[in-house]
Amino acid sequence: MSYLIKGARVLGGEAADILVRDEGIAAVGAGLDAGGAEVVEAGGLIALPGLVDLHTHLREPGREDAETVGSGTRSAAMGGFTAVHAMANTDPVADTAGVVEQVWRLGREAGYCDVQPVGAVTRGIAGEQLAELGAMADSAARVRVFSDDGHCVSDAVIMRRALEYVKAFDGVVAQHAQEPRLTEGAQMNEGEMSAALGLRGWPAVAEEAIIARDVLLAQHVGSRLHVCHVSTAGSVEIIRWAKSKGCPVTAEVTPHHLLLTDDRCGGYDPIFKVNPPLRTGDDVAALRHALADGTIDCVATDHAPHPVEAKETEWAEAAMGMIGLETALPVVQEAMVETGLLDWAGVADRMSYKPARIGRLSGQGRPLEAGSPANITLYDPSARRAVDPSAMTSKSRNTPFAGLELPGRVVATFLRGRPTVLEGKLQ
Amino acid sequence: MNRHLISAADLSRDDALLVLDTAEELAQIADRSIKKLPTLRGRTVVNLFFEDSTRTRISFEAAAKRLSADVINFSAKGSSVSKGESLKDTALTLEAMGADGVVIRHGASGAPHRLAGWVRGSVVNAGDGTHEHPTQALLDAFTMRRRLGDLEGRKVTIVGDVLHSRVARSNVLLLHTLGADVTLVAPPTLVPVAVGTWPCSVSYDLDAVLPKSDVVMMLRVQQERMNAAYFPSVREYSRRYGLDGDRMAQLPEHAIVMHPGPMNRGVEIAAEVADSVRSTIVEQVANGVSARMAVLYLLLGGSEPAIGKGVSE
Amino acid sequence: MVNAASRPDEPVEVRVADGDPRPKAVLEGPDIRRALTRIAHEILERTKGGHDVLLLGIQTRGVTLAERLAGALREVEGRPVPWGSLDVTMYRDDLRLRPARALGRTEVPPEGVDDRVVVLVDDVLFSGRTVRAALDALNDLGRPRAVQLAVLVDRGHRELPIRADYVGKNLPTSMRENVKVLLAENDGRDAVLLGPTGGAK
Ligand SMILES: [Zn+2]
Numbered sequence: 001m002s003y004l005i006k007g008a009r010v011l012g013g014e015a016a017d018i019l020v021r022d023e024g025i026a027a028v029g030a031g032l033d034a035g036g037a038e039v040v041e042a043g044g045l046i047a048l049p050g051l052v053d054l055h056t057h058l059r060e061p062g063r064e065d066a067e068t069v070g071s072g073t074r075s076a077a078m079g080g081f082t083a084v085h086a087m088a089n090t091d092p093v094a095d096t097a098g099v100v101e102q103v104w105r106l107g108r109e110a111g112y113c114d115v116q117p118v119g120a121v122t123r124g125i126a127g128e129q130l131a132e133l134g135a136m137a138d139s140a141a142r143v144r145v146f147s148d149d150g151h152c153v154s155d156a157v158i159m160r161r162a163l164e165y166v167k168a169f170d171g172v173v174a175q176h177a178q179e180p181r182l183t184e185g186a187q188m189n190e191g192e193m194s195a196a197l198g199l200r201g202w203p204a205v206a207e208e209a210i211i212a213r214d215v216l217l218a219q220h221v222g223s224r225l226h227v228c229h230v231s232t233a234g235s236v237e238i239i240r241w242a243k244s245k246g247c248p249v250t251a252e253v254t255p256h257h258l259l260l261t262d263d264r265c266g267g268y269d270p271i272f273k274v275n276p277p278l279r280t281g282d283d284v285a286a287l288r289h290a291l292a293d294g295t296i297d298c299v300a301t302d303h304a305p306h307p308v309e310a311k312e313t314e315w316a317e318a319a320m321g322m323i324g325l326e327t328a329l330p331v332v333q334e335a336m337v338e339t340g341l342l343d344w345a346g347v348a349d350r351m352s353y354k355p356a357r358i359g360r361l362s363g364q365g366r367p368l369e370a371g372s373p374a375n376i377t378l379y380d381p382s383a384r385r386a387v388d389p390s391a392m393t394s395k396s397r398n399t400p401f402a403g404l405e406l407p408g409r410v411v412a413t414f415l416r417g418r419p420t421v422l423e424g425k426l427q
Numbered sequence: 428m429n430r431h432l433i434s435a436a437d438l439s440r441d442d443a444l445l446v447l448d449t450a451e452e453l454a455q456i457a458d459r460s461i462k463k464l465p466t467l468r469g470r471t472v473v474n475l476f477f478e479d480s481t482r483t484r485i486s487f488e489a490a491a492k493r494l495s496a497d498v499i500n501f502s503a504k505g506s507s508v509s510k511g512e513s514l515k516d517t518a519l520t521l522e523a524m525g526a527d528g529v530v531i532r533h534g535a536s537g538a539p540h541r542l543a544g545w546v547r548g549s550v551v552n553a554g555d556g557t558h559e560h561p562t563q564a565l566l567d568a569f570t571m572r573r574r575l576g577d578l579e580g581r582k583v584t585i586v587g588d589v590l591h592s593r594v595a596r597s598n599v600l601l602l603h604t605l606g607a608d609v610t611l612v613a614p615p616t617l618v619p620v621a622v623g624t625w626p627c628s629v630s631y632d633l634d635a636v637l638p639k640s641d642v643v644m645m646l647r648v649q650q651e652r653m654n655a656a657y658f659p660s661v662r663e664y665s666r667r668y669g670l671d672g673d674r675m676a677q678l679p680e681h682a683i684v685m686h687p688g689p690m691n692r693g694v695e696i697a698a699e700v701a702d703s704v705r706s707t708i709v710e711q712v713a714n715g716v717s718a719r720m721a722v723l724y725l726l727l728g729g730s731e732p733a734i735g736k737g738v739s740e
Numbered sequence: 741m742v743n744a745a746s747r748p749d750e751p752v753e754v755r756v757a758d759g760d761p762r763p764k765a766v767l768e769g770p771d772i773r774r775a776l777t778r779i780a781h782e783i784l785e786r787t788k789g790g791h792d793v794l795l796l797g798i799q800t801r802g803v804t805l806a807e808r809l810a811g812a813l814r815e816v817e818g819r820p821v822p823w824g825s826l827d828v829t830m831y832r833d834d835l836r837l838r839p840a841r842a843l844g845r846t847e848v849p850p851e852g853v854d855d856r857v858v859v860l861v862d863d864v865l866f867s868g869r870t871v872r873a874a875l876d877a878l879n880d881l882g883r884p885r886a887v888q889l890a891v892l893v894d895r896g897h898r899e900l901p902i903r904a905d906y907v908g909k910n911l912p913t914s915m916r917e918n919v920k921v922l923l924a925e926n927d928g929r930d931a932v933l934l935g936p937t938g939g940a941k
Contacts, residue, residue, distance in 0.1 A: 187536075195619035198536040198558030198596060203620075267738070268537030312515045314535035316556070445842055452827070452843040461880040466830040494830075724830070729840035 001417070002026075002037035008047035008378060010368050012344025018047060020374040023416040027370050040422070042378050045411055046344055049352040050082025050375030051329065052364050054145065054174070054252055055228060055300035057321070058084070058115070060106065061099070062091025067305040067395045069106035072325070073113045075303070075394035077420035079325040080377035080410040083114035083356065083364040084303075088125065089150040095120035095131035097139035104141035112420045113413075116359060119143040121162045121173060125151050130162060137169040144360040147174035149228055150275075152210055154180050159214060163223035170360060172224040172250075175214050177235070178276065182206035187316060189262040189277040197265060199315060202277045204232040211235050215242035215249050226358055227251040229302050231276040233286035240295045250358050252300035253287050255324055255331035256400055260284075264400070270311045270318030271400050274304070291350060292341040298354040301328050305396030322400045326392055330406035333381060338407065344381075363416075374417040383409035393426060430735035431543045431550040432722055435561040435600035437736035443568070443604050446734060449721035450569050450714070456493060457713060467496035470727050473526040475517070475542075476553070477503040477533040482688065483553050486712070487530045487562075490719035496727070499524065514538060518545035528727045531555070543738040549726040550738075557591045563687055564597035566718035568605060570707050571642055573714070574683050579606035584636050586612045586668055587646030587695055588657075590619050594687045595646060599627050610636050614668065616657040633668055637677040644685040645670050645695045661694055671697040675705065683707050763920070763935025767909060772892065772923075772930050775908030776805070779890050780812035782906050787857050792885065794856040795823035798874050799844030802826075802862040804925045805892060809861060822849035826860070831873035846877070853882040859906075863921040865891040868902035893932055895919045 005018040010028065017032035018025060058072035067075075069086070076084045086103050088094035094103060100117035107115020119136035123129045125148040136143040146166055153159045153175060162173050183206045188194050190201025211227055215238060218225035230236060230251045242249050256274065261281050264272040272278060290296040304321025311318050324331075332351065336342035342350065356365025366372035386405045389397040413421040420427055431437070438446065456462050472491040476484050484500070491498045501517075514533075521529055526548045531539045536556030543550040554560040571578055583602050589595045589611050602609050609627035611618065622629055630636050637643065648664060658664045670684065678684075684696075684705045692698045701708060726732040767775070784790045790813060797806025803825040810823040827844035829835075860874050871889060878887060890906035895913040913919060913934065920933040 190620055192621040192624045195621040195624070196596075198556055198593060200557075201620065268540040309513065309515075313513055314533065314538045314541055316535040316537075317514075449843050452845065455846060459880065460882075463880070464830040465876065466835065725840045727840075728830075728835055729838055730836050731839050733840040 003040050003414070003417070003419070004032060004034040004037040005040045005042045005047065005376070005378065008042035008045050010047045011348050012046050015043070018368065018376065020376070020414060020417050023373060025368065025370055025372045025374045028368060040378070040412060044382065045378045045380050047368055048080070048344065048348050048377045048379060049365060049368055050377055050413065050415065051080045051351045052355040052359065052361065053081050053084040053301050053303070053325065053328075054226070054298060054355040054359055055149070055254075055302045056084040056086055056325065057089070057302070057304045058086045058103070059305055060090065061102065065307050069103060069115060070110045071393070071395040072303070072305070073107060073110045073115060074426055075323070075325045075392065077112040077413045077415070078393045078410060078426060079327070080329050080379060080413050081113050081325060082375040082377070082413065082415045083116060083361055084325075085116045085118050085145055085359055087149045088118045088120040088147060093120050093124050094118065095123050095125070097132065097135040100136050100141040100143050101139050113415055114361070114364065116145070116361060117141045117143055118145045118147050118149070118174065121146045121148045121153050122158060127151060127153055127155055127158060130158065130165065133162070133165055133171065134169065137171060144169070144171050145174050145226070145358070146171055147176065147228065149174065149176045152176050152178040152180060154210070156213060156217070160217050160221060163218055163225060164221045167223050172226045172358060174226040174228050175210065176228050177207045177210035177214065179206040179209050182209070188265050188273070189279050191262065191280060193262045193265055197268065199265070204234050204279065204283075207232055207276055208234040208238055211238050215239065215247050218249055219245065219247040223248065225249045229254050229257065229276055229300065230287065230290070230296055231257050231279050231283065233283045236286045236290040236295055240290070243295065250297040250354075251295070252298050252355070253291055253296045254302045255299060255328045255335070256322055257287055258284065258291070258299075258335040259331050260400060268315045270313065270315050271322070271398055271402070273315060273318050273320050274322050275320040288335055288339065288341055291336065292346070297358065298350050299328065299332055300355065301325050303394075305394055306398050307396060311398050321398070323392065323394050323396050323398055326394065327387060327399060327401050327406065329379060329410060330408040331401065333408045334406055337381070374414050376414040377410060378412040380409045380411050381407060383407065385409065429547060429549055430726065430732035430737055431539070432561050432726065432735045433539045433543060433550060433552045433738070434559050435564045435597040435604070437561070438601065438604060438734060440604050442734040443565070443601060446565055446718065446721045446725060447569050447572060449725060450565070450717040453720045453724070454714070454717040457717065462493055463495060464493060465495050466724055466728050467491065467494040470496045470527040471499065471525060472496045472528040472530060472723065472727070473499045473501055473521055473524065475501045475521070475529055475531045477531070477538070478554070480532055480554065482712070483532060486715040487553060487719050489716045490723055493716070493720055494723055496528070496723070499526070514541060515545060518542055521546050521548070528723060540738060549732055549735065551722060551726065554593055556593070558593050559597045560593040561597045561601070562715070562719050562722055563594050564601040565722065566711060566715040567598055567644065567685060567687070568601055569718050570685065570711050570714045571683070573710070574707060575641055575681065578602065581607045581641045582610070582639055583607050583642040583644065584610045584612055584640040585644045585646065586633060586670070588617045588648050588652060589613045589622070589646070590617045591649070591652070592646050598644065599625055603627065612636055612668065614658050614664070617652070633674065634677065637674060638679065640678060641682050642685060643670060643678065643682065644687075646687070647689065647691060648695050665694050669695050669697065670700050672699045675700050675703065678705070685711060687711070763918070763933040765931045766911060766934045767932035769930035772908070772932070775892060776808055777812050779906040779908060780809055780816055783813065783859060783890070784816060786888070786905065790817060790821060792855070792857045793821055793859060794849060794851065794853060795821060795859050795861055796826045796848070796878070797823065798860060798862040798870060799825060799827040801921055801923055801926055802860075804923045805863060806861040809890065822851050824848045826874055826877055828870060828873035828877050831876045833869055833873065848881055853878065853884045855883070855885050857886045857888065858884040859888045859890050861890045863892050864919050865889070865894045865904050865907075866897060866919075868898045868900035871902050872900050892921055893919055
């Protein structure tokens with residue numbers, strides 16, 4: 001099957017045609033001849049390399065009531081993603097070759113987007129003993145990213161060993177930076193709002209202290225460190241300093257931390273309860289600039305589906321997390337492109353090239369040129385619409401953007417030459 | 428949109444004065460042989476207590492009953508709540524019962540706020556987690572006004588575990604609304620980091636503040652705070668932040684000593700202080716009923732609430 | 741939203757707007773004074789010297805009238821007559837038709853109401869519902885030997901089986917009209933005004 005994508009602005013630049021044949025891009029240029037290929041009119045649309053998410057909770061196995069590999073990857077396709085990294089905090093935890101292969105296989109069967117399992121750093125993400133990192137790396141799932149996400153690898157020795165150990169197979173440890181003692185019972189960013197609301201504070205220093213320790217460890221042992229969901233201005237400063245010293249550290253920021261602040265918590269609606277918590281306007285500004293100047297390498301959704309009852313409760317009882325796959329690109333457009341901080345080439349870099357490179361996904365995050373795999377997202381930046389939770393493809397509805405008017409709409413997603421989304425509809 | 432009393436900040440200055448003036452009139456009822464008014468006849472008030480607090484529940488119950496409301500006590504212990512029923516389900520039950528007012532005490536900050544989004548009746552916060560306890564602040568202000576007159580410019584010192592105290596939060600907000608100057612005194616570990624944004628001052632030195640205080644309010648300090656390293660020992664806490672006879676002697680002649688109860692005698696307050704003529708601790712209990720009657724009347728007595736604030740989801 | 745100075749069944753003031761007929765004064769200061777003096781004499785007559793009489797004015801203007809009546813009684817009898825105030829807000833049957841409002845003062849003289857002849861004093865007798873509320877309120881204060889009612893104006897249209905024992909002036913009105921009593925202590929001047937309804941809100 002062949003497609004001729006006509007008149008798309010490649011990375012927001014000049015309009016061009018993209019000829020997709022079989023699994024790859026056959027040609028990119030002006031006035032290409034369809035020659036029997038199905039024509040996809042893309043005038044006014046932006047063509048981006050298929051988006052790659054480094055941080056997705058697909059919940060399967062264990063919490064299929066919130067999301068499954070099937071529903072989560074359909075949601076990802078609707079958001080313009082062609083690859084997602086499935087986080088390891090499932091039940092059972094993805095800490096063995098068996099579990100990661102199962103998730104990987106479920107992704108292949110679903111077929112909506114590549115599912116690259118993340119392996120747990122420690123057994124049962126309990127933070128005590130290393131999981132069988134090598135076995136997961138050698139499995140069919142070829143795990144390269146390891147994370148106890150949801151929990152911090154807080155023990156300095158375990159963290160050091162993990163960083164060292166994954167060097168053998170070019171792995172990376174993705175740290176959920178949260179000093180556990182400083183965040184016992186923590187509910188939201190510690191500051192003016194937490195003081196007024198009487199919710200236990202979650203200090204910025206709890207994140208920053210771990211990042212500071214980890215960049216020093218990574219530097220010391222010469223291993224790749226990736227920092228998950230950076231949320232504070234102080235974290236940005238530490239990462240900037242570490243990079244200036246040549247530390248092999250990369251970092252991600254979530255769409256919600258680029259747009260929302262902790263005053264959203266004023267109504268005690270746990271839809272805004274997330275880990276790490278929403279921070280202040282100053283933090284948001286620092287994160288946007290860090291993403292723009294490359295201190296933060298990429299955007300990752302931390303898509304965290306929860307069933308309705310986990311959020312329709314008292315704040316302290318509620319689960320942490322928000323869904324984000326289907327709103328990621330519109331939020332990035334709103335926070336980064338509309339503000340002039342990033343152009344579309346920059347968006348391609350932060351949402352496709354960089355995360356693919358960090359995750360060592362060879363077939364993803366490739367430039368839109370002849371010879372690349374045909375992983376393509378067509379996006380209409382001129383659309384505007386209010387976010388409607390009930391219209392989500394995800395099994396869960398816990399979006400913090402409900403009712404918010406955001407720009408942009410994913411019109412089509414191609415996964416290795418096959419459309420998973422066309423005309424805004426799942427194929 | 429219905430109105431509720433969830434935070435002391437829900438009350439404008441006029442609202443707060445209306446509550447206090449109404450409480451003043453209603454306080455007379457307590458001296459009569461017939462302590463009952465027909466005002467809320469046919470109205471249903473549900474006392475929804477997820478936390479044990481006999482004092483507060485009885486106070487609200489007495490207030491509602493003196494206004495002839497039908498009172499339903501719904502305590503979490505032994506009910507479906509302790510069997511894992513969610514607050515939302517409880518709210519739906521209340522709706523089915525046709526509750527006009529819901530008085531809620533809950534261990535989670537914000538629970539009354541959530542509830543207000545789910546029920547049609549007016550919600551009165553009877554203490555939520557470490558957030559607020561607005562009727563306590565009202566009865567405290569009422570007590571101060573009865574002893575000292577107008578609160579404008581009065582110096583009120585609140586001493587103790589401000590970080591975890593819903594009483595302190597509500598008092599700071601209400602007393603500020605009423606024009607008083609509030610100073611919080613506590614070890615730095617027990618003051619919220621963002622206290623600088625609150626409409627009050629902060630001191631770590633009780634002895635420096637006492638001679639300038641018209642009111643000293645002592646907060647209960649919980650022993651478990653010691654285990655979490657908020658302070659080294661009860662003895663040290665008591666020595667630095669407790670109110671004993673010597674410290675009380677530093678207060679101006681007219682100054683009063685308050686405590687929301689229950690007290691830890693010998694920890695934050697010495698027995699001789701608690702039992703002195705300056706102490707309003709017993710009055711506070713009686714005044715609690717008057718203040719709560721005023722709140723219930725103003726929220727439920729008319730076609731629509733005369734005080735409070737709507738909740739936007 | 742709550743006006744402490746006004747009774748809810750009466751407008752706060754009678755506004756004169758273009759095209760509205762100007763409310764006309766049916767009683768002026770001297771008429772009111774004469775009416776109160778006459779009522780004072782009637783009270784003494786009916787209660788055989790007024791020894792056990794206690795006047796309770798219904799908030800707001802009834803209280804002013806009770807105070808004036810007490811003064812008139814003292815002038816005639818040469819000894820003070822106890823008087824107080826009664827707020828009936830909490831006993832009203834129309835509470836739920838309007839937002840909750842501020843309470844007035846209830847102040848009973850130290851003698852109490854038990855075994856006294858309580859004369860309730862109000863400015864206007866209309867539907868009778870205020871008086872009914874006052875009787876209920878009084879019932880909670882104690883057990884008077886008898887209860888009587890004095891009003892400055894009886895405008896008719898009773899909705900309950902209630903009548904006044906002492907009336908300053910019987911004023912036939914239509915339901916479309918509005919009666920407003922002004923007293924110097926409350927309003928700066930003495931007058932009883934009759935005007936169209938709806939002009940004041
Ligand atoms: Zn995480």
